Amino acid sequence: MNTMDAVKVMVSGQVAQLGERVERGMAVMCSDGVRVGMVAALLWDGAAHCVTDLLLCQLPTTAVYRQIPLALVERVAETAVYLTIPAANLPQLPAYEPPDPT
DSSP states (O other): OOGGGSEEEESEEEETTTTEEEETTOEEEOTTSOEEEEEEEEEEETTTTEEEEEEEEOTTTOSOOEEEEGGGEEEEOSSEEEESSOGGGGGGSOBOOOOOOO
16 A cells, blocks of 8 residues: 555644644534543545544543544534534444554
8 A cells, every 4th residue: 555545643634624624632512512522633544635534532531532524523613623413422433443554
């Protein structure tokens, strides 16, 4: 695999699909008003040349980073990302697993 095509983890960046900049540490709010954690990182797909998902860090640390597809982001405000799903649906999101480096 060409390393330019690999999925990369970024701490912040302009997310063209959302028209906003997203940064590590921004609060993540669900549609029911529950703060469920913060942005840990953005996943960049080198082959597609775009951000595909946000990684959710939950406090207290669960050691599980949930992938949030951009389709579930309602809007981005100055300090928070707002989702279209309630907090109860978070366990249904896939856990991030880094790609095998081989």
